[in-house]
Structure formats: C-alpha cells, structure tokens
Amino acid sequence: MRIETPLSPNDFGELKKESKEVLGVGGHLSPPFGQSTNDYVEVHLLDTNGTFIEKFNSNHTSFEDDMMILNIGQDLRDRDYNRGEFKVRYNFIRKVAGGEEIVLTKTVDGQPNLIHSGNPELTGVPMGKFFTDQEGNAFIGESPPSNMQDAVPLDIKEWKFKVDEISPSRTEVRIVPQLINNVNYIKEFRDLIDPKRYVPETAWAEYVEGDTGLRGAWNIISTNPNDPLSKWWRPRLQFQDNVTKKSDFGKLHWNLFGKDEPNRSLPTQDGGGQISWTGPDSSRLEFNVRREVEDEGFKDTMKGSTITIEKAYIVDYESRPDIDENSDYQQEDAIPDLYIQVVRVENTKTFNYSMYTMDGDVYDPNSQGVQFYWEFGCGHRQDASAESNASHNYDTEGTYQPSVIVMTPNFQSEVTELRTPNGRILDYVEIGTPESTNAPLIENSSLDGKIIRWNCNTSQGIPRNRSTSRSTTSSRWYIQNGYRRLITNGTNLGILRTLLGSTIAQDSDGNTKTVSRFDDVNNVNVDVTLFNPLDIELDAVSISDFPIGPDIDATAFTTGVSINESLPTPDMGQKVFLGLFESGQEETENEVDDEFGQEEETDEGQDDSSSDGNAFTVTLVNSPIAMSQGLAGSEVAFQGGSYINTNTQSQIQQVFQTGQIVSFKGKGMGAMGVNPFAGFFDDENFSTPSFSPQPDADELVDIFLDSNRTFYVKVESGF
Amino acid sequence: MPLTREELQKSEYYQKLKEQDRTQYLNELEQRRRLSGAVIVTENDNVIINSETPPLRNDAGVFVAVEDPFDEGKNLTDQDQLIKITKKTSVYQTSPQWDVILDRDFKEL
Numbered sequence: 001m002r003i004e005t006p007l008s009p010n011d012f013g014e015l016k017k018e019s020k021e022v023l024g025v026g027g028h029l030s031p032p033f034g035q036s037t038n039d040y041v042e043v044h045l046l047d048t049n050g051t052f053i054e055k056f057n058s059n060h061t062s063f064e065d066d067m068m069i070l071n072i073g074q075d076l077r078d079r080d081y082n083r084g085e086f087k088v089r090y091n092f093i094r095k096v097a098g099g100e101e102i103v104l105t106k107t108v109d110g111q112p113n114l115i116h117s118g119n120p121e122l123t124g125v126p127m128g129k130f131f132t133d134q135e136g137n138a139f140i141g142e143s144p145p146s147n148m149q150d151a152v153p154l155d156i157k158e159w160k161f162k163v164d165e166i167s168p169s170r171t172e173v174r175i176v177p178q179l180i181n182n183v184n185y186i187k188e189f190r191d192l193i194d195p196k197r198y199v200p201e202t203a204w205a206e207y208v209e210g211d212t213g214l215r216g217a218w219n220i221i222s223t224n225p226n227d228p229l230s231k232w233w234r235p236r237l238q239f240q241d242n243v244t245k246k247s248d249f250g251k252l253h254w255n256l257f258g259k260d261e262p263n264r265s266l267p268t269q270d271g272g273g274q275i276s277w278t279g280p281d282s283s284r285l286e287f288n289v290r291r292e293v294e295d296e297g298f299k300d301t302m303k304g305s306t307i308t309i310e311k312a313y314i315v316d317y318e319s320r321p322d323i324d325e326n327s328d329y330q331q332e333d334a335i336p337d338l339y340i341q342v343v344r345v346e347n348t349k350t351f352n353y354s355m356y357t358m359d360g361d362v363y364d365p366n367s368q369g370v371q372f373y374w375e376f377g378c379g380h381r382q383d384a385s386a387e388s389n390a391s392h393n394y395d396t397e398g399t400y401q402p403s404v405i406v407m408t409p410n411f412q413s414e415v416t417e418l419r420t421p422n423g424r425i426l427d428y429v430e431i432g433t434p435e436s437t438n439a440p441l442i443e444n445s446s447l448d449g450k451i452i453r454w455n456c457n458t459s460q461g462i463p464r465n466r467s468t469s470r471s472t473t474s475s476r477w478y479i480q481n482g483y484r485r486l487i488t489n490g491t492n493l494g495i496l497r498t499l500l501g502s503t504i505a506q507d508s509d510g511n512t513k514t515v516s517r518f519d520d521v522n523n524v525n526v527d528v529t530l531f532n533p534l535d536i537e538l539d540a541v542s543i544s545d546f547p548i549g550p551d552i553d554a555t556a557f558t559t560g561v562s563i564n565e566s567l568p569t570p571d572m573g574q575k576v577f578l579g580l581f582e583s584g585q586e587e588t589e590n591e592v593d594d595e596f597g598q599e600e601e602t603d604e605g606q607d608d609s610s611s612d613g614n615a616f617t618v619t620l621v622n623s624p625i626a627m628s629q630g631l632a633g634s635e636v637a638f639q640g641g642s643y644i645n646t647n648t649q650s651q652i653q654q655v656f657q658t659g660q661i662v663s664f665k666g667k668g669m670g671a672m673g674v675n676p677f678a679g680f681f682d683d684e685n686f687s688t689p690s691f692s693p694q695p696d697a698d699e700l701v702d703i704f705l706d707s708n709r710t711f712y713v714k715v716e717s718g719f
Numbered sequence: 720m721p722l723t724r725e726e727l728q729k730s731e732y733y734q735k736l737k738e739q740d741r742t743q744y745l746n747e748l749e750q751r752r753r754l755s756g757a758v759i760v761t762e763n764d765n766v767i768i769n770s771e772t773p774p775l776r777n778d779a780g781v782f783v784a785v786e787d788p789f790d791e792g793k794n795l796t797d798q799d800q801l802i803k804i805t806k807k808t809s810v811y812q813t814s815p816q817w818d819v820i821l822d823r824d825f826k827e828l
Binding site for chain 2: 007011014015016017020021022023032033063066067068069070071072073074076077082085172304
C-alpha cells in the first residue's frame, strides 16, 4: 500500500525503491523507531464522527523484530474508555530537539537567561538551589530570605523551541529558540538545520593551540576571571575551575564564531582520526576515528552520508627541497670503453696498472661512487676501492692476465684489455721468459717503418738515447714493431733512407727545404733538413713512450737485426722505456750522444762516430772469502748459465751486442742460508748497492744495460 | 433496595447472574473467533487461539477490543487483540536522484 504523499505517481515511481526497508537501520533516521529514548507513540482519540476527543501517549505499544504491536484496547482502557466505538490515530514520534523539562534561568553580571537549575544531563550545568513562593514563583536559594524583597527571582521556562509561524498549507513551520543562554540548548537548535559534521573531540584543543590569539584568550579565561574577556566567555562556558577544558572553549568558539570566519579551519594534521588503506594493493580505506575514549567517532546517523576527505589524493604538488640544487649535477654516464695501461717497474716483478679511455685519457673519476675491483691474474685481488690505479708485485715468473671490474651506481663493466703506454695491445703481462711459449709477442705501431725525430722542445724533458745519454737535434730513430731503434750515425741513416726511398725535400726553385730548431746544447738555432717522406717529429714524451729496440748500426744491414725482422727478438727480454732527462739535468757520461752531426743532414754518408756497434761487457765479481772481513764466498751466474763459485773463478763475464735487459743471479757458497747473501754492489768495497732492495739469494735480477758494467757480490760469513 | 458492591459480591443471585453473563460473553467471543478462523480445535477438543490470527473485527470490519471478563479494566491479551504493523515501508531514492526529480526549494514562509 502506498503511503499517501504529495509525490506525483510518476515521481513516486521513479523514486521508490523496489524493496521495502526498515527505516533507520542507518542514516539520518537511525536508529529504527522504538530503539531511541526519544521515541514515543502518541494516540489521538476521536469519536466516530472524527471529532477530536483527546491525545495521550501510548504505554502499551511494543516492538518485536520488524513489527510494531499496538494494544489499542489497553491504551483506551487505561484512559477509562471501557465501552463505546472510537476512532484512534497513532502517531510515531521521535523528538529531535527540546523536551518537556523545566529549567530556571537567571541573570548574572548583566548576562540574562543563564541556566540556574535544570536537568544537568540536558543543560550541562549543575543544578542550582531554588525555592518557590506560594504563587509558584521560583527564587535563588534554599529557602526564602527574611526579607522577600532580597530574593532573586528565576524565570521558569520549558526546554522547548517555539513554533513561530505556520505556513498556510500547514506543512511547513518556522521555529525559534527561547531566550535560554545555554550551549546545549543552542546546539540542539542549530543541529536541527546544520549538516551533521563529525569533529573529533581531540581536535578542539588543537584548534585553540594552533592559533596564537585563541591560545592567549584561553590563558586569560582560565586564569583571570576578572578580565572582561573572561566575563564574557566564562558564563557561556559555564566555566568551572579544573573542570572546564581548553577543548570546551575551542568547541564553543568554533560553533559561535570560528566556522563562519574564512580564515579559521580545524586542524588537519592531528585529531582528525586516522585514515589508511587496508593493504598494499587495496582500494579500500579504513577509518579509525576513535583516538581517545571521549571521542564517540562516527555515529549510525552518519551512515549513507557523504564523507569529504581533504587532500586524500595528491592532484598536484610542488617540490620544495630543503637543499640547494646542484647545478653541476649530471646524470651518470655509462662507463666508457676502457683499457688497462701496463707499466712494469724496472728491475722488479711489479707492474703498475692504470685505467685509460680509448681516447688515451686517464680514467680516474676520483669518486666513492665509482669502485674498482682488481684481479691480477695470479689469484691475488685488491679490495674494491675508489682507486683507479693498482700496483702488484708478482711472486713468480709467468704470464698473467689482470682485469678490473669498474662499478658505478648504475653500471658495471669488466675491463680486460691490456695496453702498453704507447697503445699496443697485450694479451698478457709477462715476467721472465714464459715456458709455455718461445714465440715473443709481435706488436705494432702506426709509426712502424717511419723515421722519427725530436721536436727539440725541452719543456717536457729530453728523450734519452741511452740510459745515460740524451737526444739532440740530429737524433733519429726508426720505428719497428712499436720499438724505437736508434740510428747510430749518418752513414747508417743514409743507408736506411735509401732503403726507405726517402729523399731530400726541395722547393720549386730546387732549394733544400729546412726547418729551424733550437739546439739547446749549443744554444743556437739550426736548420734541420726535411725529407720526403717527412721524418715524423714527436715531442719528448711521445718518443719516450716507445720501448727501445736494437740500434740500427752497420750490422743492421748485414748480420744484425734487420729492419725486416719482427721485434722483439727472443734475446730482447722485457720492454725497456728509457724515460726522459729533465731539462738541465746533469748527465753522467756521454753528455750528448751526437750520433751524427747536423752536417749529416746535408752531407749524408759522413760518419763522425767512432762507435759503430754497441757491444758491452757485464762482469759479475764473486764475493771474496775473507773471514777477517766477515765475508764468505759466493756463486754467480747469468741467466741460462751455471753457477760459478769463488773457488772456481773470482768473476765471470758476458758480452752483449746491444743494449738489453741483462739477467743474472747470485747466492752464498755452502748450504743455503748459512752464509747470508747481501746482494750486488757497484764497488768492491760494497759501499754502493746496485739494487734497492737487493734481490734474494738465487733470485734473478733484470736490469737494462747498454754499456760495460761490473757488479760485486757480497756474502756475509755465517761464522 | 439498592445494594453496595460488597453486598453484591456476597449475593448468590448476583453472582449467578454475573457468571451467566460472563459465559454468554465468552461464548459470543468464541463464536466470533470461530467465524473469523481465529481459533483452532485440537484432537482433544481443546480450543486454542491461532497465533497467526488476525485482529478480531465485527461485521463492519471495526476492530473489537475485548475486556478480560475476569479482570475488570484489563483488555484480553490474546493475539487477536493486538494490531501488528510492520516497520518496513517503502523507501525512496535519495540524493542526488531526488534533486533531479523533485523541486525541493521552499515555496512558503
């Protein structure tokens, strides 16, 4: 059956839900009728003609499950209607504001209509004592004063709101509050029309704390009752020391003023309960509005309402870092292609490794963000560090393939390519003669087959021709398999040029082309003859990057190492880099290795050198047996030879045809360790060590030699 | 000669008359209940009130509230003396539909 409403049939059809429901299960009508203490049933009694007789509340209406059970007979009999025929109309009413209670109001400090006495649960104010006179007027106090003129009268009011106006259709009314100055009374009235809003109780104190003005006001109100501010607020707060709380003030201020002031807002950071997703991938929100026991949280009347969550989603944001932006920041680049540059420390088993880019630049990020993890190929490793260089002393002879893993925050690369300082690629590093192969590694240079000369710029230093002699304006080398072969004199240079088809360059007038270079030895400029093809002019560093090879002397064109052979030859040993003389450095001998004078340039074929060939002798002198001097006998041997002891020969010698690495060893005579081997010395008095540190007994030493040299062995007596 | 209430209670005649009226009253009630299907006669000829019985009504359909003949001023508590109304009612779509369908602005005041 459709309940009669003003709805048109069409609107009714559109708005009506299919199923019937119990009103008030949730939402603003909650709870269902009969479950609220504000619910009551009002009976209107009429005669059979519809004339209103009286109204009264039903005391016999009960509720079971989804049913309301009316006991009309008993309701009427309670009113002594035992016989007759009546019409009854039952109204099911829920009180939403006001009540039947009586309150007494008074005027305090000019503030009228303040509650003096009433139901404390209703008013929030303790009951005040009062008495009444014979006419029913109420006064403050327990009993009448001796003079009734002194009695303070009270106003008697009902806790109700008045119907101020009724619409002509009698379907709408305007109601107004009475003059009762009480927070709860005003709130009841406002709640009739205000949207229901959940504000956690804990938010009120924070509302005060978060505003300097409110915080100061509360301090005055709570501590200085005589301040005008206190006199205004205290009555409205029904202030009681140690009872009225800051949150009470915040709540009242918000309701009276704050919510209508645009610059006011309730706290959003705390006191607003908690809201969170129910799981990492959940789309369901969970509310926890009960932060403290006094906070009743959501109510059933709020079911079906709209929840507005401010800032629930970030729709836009502005990043404000609390640090300055690094304008130099660049996104990390990938690790470039790298190789390991290998340099062996002369006369040791130590190799120095450095990281280079393929452009030949040193790769040293010098950052903790880049780590290098070195493996030296012998089983030894170096802990990862920011150090891009590494040095390793190998224990034994052999070939090794070191590698390094470069690690950056985002990239990782293993580098295994080995190169010499002048860019030649190595398959491995080698100490001694590897037993696994007799074939030396053939290497290459882009300058192979070219004659090179120094640019005579001494700012970088001066290239060495030999370990003890320097280059000049007339020094020339021939590059063969990446080795630098010194051309020993003008004759040999002329032969070489003929073989290479190199001719003197001339201008259009047939004049010889020259270029001026400074001769720092003689402090003059000299004209250097140009050839076609041109000799390659290099700076000192570039020249010193080439390891030295056999000299191109007269034998190079007969029985020696020709320019057609592949270098290194088996007897060349390890690569030797002579390095540079610093400009002005004092030379020890052969101050200037002037293989062929500048004149050679224009007068080829002149041989002004007396050193055609470069053979030299290395002498190893055994330690003498001299107990008085604490010396014992020794044994010495060149690499590949047998030990010769002091008793057999006082010294041994070997002649070498060209500058090269010479390897030899020594030890004490007798059982190993009895007579300690002290090492090799440059003088027979053992005052100048030849090596530092000295080799161990029976340990081969490698040293580049290109001239006569004598080493004296010292063995200390063990007795 | 008029009698007081106390005297009536002691009057045998009055008591018989009262019992006769009560019997007649109950017979009429039972008869009405039988007609309305409100009573069930068991195998032992016992008569019980149907728990699902509708409220007792007269021929005109008016609800009849019956006083307990043994307790003056009290209504019978049988099921047919109660009117049961379901709480379930038609409900309507609420916002935002009603704002589209209905003109809910105030027209008066």
